[in-house]
Amino acid sequence: MKIFYKISEIKEYLLLQKALGVKIGFIPTMGTLHSGHLSLIRRAKADNLVSVCSIFINPLQFNNKEDLENYPKSLDSDIIKLESVNCDILFSPSEKEMYPEAENTIYDLCGLDKYMEGAFRPGHFNGVVVVVKKMFDIIEPLKAYFGEKDFQQLAIITNFVKKYHIPVEIIPCPTIREDDGLAMSSRNVRLLPAERKAAPLIYKTLYKAREMAPTSSIEKLKKWVINELKKDSLLKLEYFEIVDCESLEPVNNLAGHKKCIACIASYAGNVRLIDNINFL
Ligand code: PAF
Numbered sequence: 001m002k003i004f005y006k007i008s009e010i011k012e013y014l015l016l017q018k019a020l021g022v023k024i025g026f027i028p029t030m031g032t033l034h035s036g037h038l039s040l041i042r043r044a045k046a047d048n049l050v051s052v053c054s055i056f057i058n059p060l061q062f063n064n065k066e067d068l069e070n071y072p073k074s075l076d077s078d079i080i081k082l083e084s085v086n087c088d089i090l091f092s093p094s095e096k097e098m099y100p101e102a103e104n105t106i107y108d109l110c111g112l113d114k115y116m117e118g119a120f121r122p123g124h125f126n127g128v129v130v131v132v133k134k135m136f137d138i139i140e141p142l143k144a145y146f147g148e149k150d151f152q153q154l155a156i157i158t159n160f161v162k163k164y165h166i167p168v169e170i171i172p173c174p175t176i177r178e179d180d181g182l183a184m185s186s187r188n189v190r191l192l193p194a195e196r197k198a199a200p201l202i203y204k205t206l207y208k209a210r211e212m213a214p215t216s217s218i219e220k221l222k223k224w225v226i227n228e229l230k231k232d233s234l235l236k237l238e239y240f241e242i243v244d245c246e247s248l249e250p251v252n253n254l255a256g257h258k259k260c261i262a263c264i265a266s267y268a269g270n271v272r273l274i275d276n277i278n279f280l
Helices: 007-019 035-047 065-070 075-084 116-120 124-139 151-163 186-190 193-198 201-215 218-230
Strands: 002-004 024-029 050-055 089-091 143-147 169-173 235-244 260-268 271-278
Touching: 002 007, 007 024, 007 050, 007 089, 007 124, 024 035, 024 124, 035 050, 035 075, 035 143, 035 169, 050 075, 050 124, 075 089, 089 124, 116 124, 116 151, 116 235, 116 260, 124 151, 143 151, 151 169, 151 260, 186 271, 193 260, 201 218, 201 235, 201 260, 201 271, 218 235
Parallel strands: 002 089, 024 050, 024 143, 050 089, 143 169
Antiparallel strands: 235 260, 260 271
């Protein structure tokens, strides 16, 4: 695997590849890679001749200084994992390389950032889109791969490339789960043993809520979810919302609503976890 830390060097290398007509698949990450990330890389490898993974902990998308400081870092073991799936290129720039000057671009996210993560993490999605756009400009991939666990991020980026005519195809990839249902996340390594034991209740609750949906009102479902998560004192629910898959607007009545998704954010101890389930 080739590793680049400098924008000029990766650009120069990829220029040659593109001149040869090579298709590039891109997987942006913030590192501490898990099987979910590796599944994105396998998918990118199946679709393209060259796979480029980036590892960059993007300070712009953290609205909380402590969260940024505590975000796990593990470049050496990430490199081993990337090599195990034959990733072709790793791009891991420094903060100075990515943001040589203060960055204050604001994008129009068409209101998709009003809800859920956007409401609880002001500025988060603008930060995500700023870094993704910069990465797209550097790498110029044909396709980019994003996990469905971060459903709102995926919806915002899909809308963003369409709105700003960015010629990158966004490929959604399914959430990969542990055997007990917990969605894989880089943040899971920070869970203490008791929190790790408590965390699968988040997905179990989503799953049961979907089963109950045909015979329940949204109000009742919400109350039920709130009470379920209260059963474990290590979990602290931040939100549970059932939203339209495209507009992300909260749905008030499931009848006749074909494409909706239930999204949840909960703390397990000090670790903030998100997950979702399709209510199609
Ligand atoms: O999903 C993530 O890990 C990040 O938000 C991303 C897309 C790599 C941008 O920093």
